[in-house]
Amino acid sequence: MAKIGIDFRSACTSRKTGKGWYTYRMVKVLLEVDLQNEYRLYVNRGDLPEDFAIPDGAVAKICVINSNPLLWHFRVIADLKKECIKTFWAPSSFIIPAFLPNTINSIITIHDLVAFLFPKTHQFKATVMEKLFLKKALNKTSKAVCVSENTRRDLVRLFDFPKEKTSVIPLAPAIVENSGEAESTEMTKRLPHIATGNYILAVGTVEPRKNFGTAIAAFRKLRTQHHDLSLLIVGGKGWKEHIGEEDGVALLGYIAEPELFALYKNARALVFPSLYEGFGLPPLEAMALGCPVVCSDTSSLPEVVGDAAIMCDPMNVDAIFNALSKILTDDALRHELIAKGHAQAAKFSWKKSAEELRDIINAVAL
16 A cells, blocks of 8 residues: 555645546545545645545545645655655646655646747736746656647647657546436526527536637627527636627526536537647547537547547638537537447546556555
8 A cells, every 4th residue: 555645735725627637536526436545635724625525445535724825735755755655646737846856756647838838828927837847857757647649749749758658648538417407497597598408508607718709709790691590609818818798699608517518418419629638538528428510620629529529620610610600500419429429438436437547546656
């Protein structure tokens, strides 16, 4: 039995996005598939996710370290030393791995390299933090877990990082309980579009990299032919992106997963014209729930969607318009994309990913 430390903070936020859901789901399933190692989950406050529970048989403990954000990392390192923990997994931050002593092995997850490839589309603070700490963390880490082959290629190329010290472990769609049941009356009151199903869905934090402006431009062309169609944009407010509601376009903000899953299930299509993704979870979630997908042909998205989506140049308004138009008017194509989407989404599994991570942890902890 080895003792493993994990930075669990991102899983504890009330409005989780990509990295938060990754940490939450990976840790939850990791504790189900690894009943041998002992885990210490580090958080900086006591408000854990409501439905998170340590599985029966798992050896794990929540460790709350109250401190200001910067000192928190060093207090965790002190606790790792005190508890004689020799392996630490950082699923969303590079600060602790950058400062770990050589006596503690680290595993870091690389979600994307947008701070290095497209810094102008990334928050300034996040860009500075990643540029300060990622290279130092890479110099010390035992294994870099990348969420896609594309991210691994970027990492090896940009940092001359040894490929043999990398592994690719993808994300997966959520396991949706009762996803076939009808939506509640209360839900359809909050989101009346669910009942009509006459909408295109776009999902992601509202920021430049998500390229919602191009989606809106394509939607304006669609509205000339489909007058009652709506475009629903789901995602929290990010930075530097100034889009507003207009005829047929609704900004729903951040919504909880049950409502998001209902929106996927009832949408005519998902449009996802992101300029760059480390993985790209919304298209996979949409496919798992029977929603046809139009997405970018860039970065990691081709390996995520395979042949189960229509891919376009994310800056080509006409291409996105044409793809969406085909889905709206060609029932045979729509049903083909739905069937292919289900099959593609089934290739990804949190259990499989957690087992691969467990094997890496065991190898590093030897």
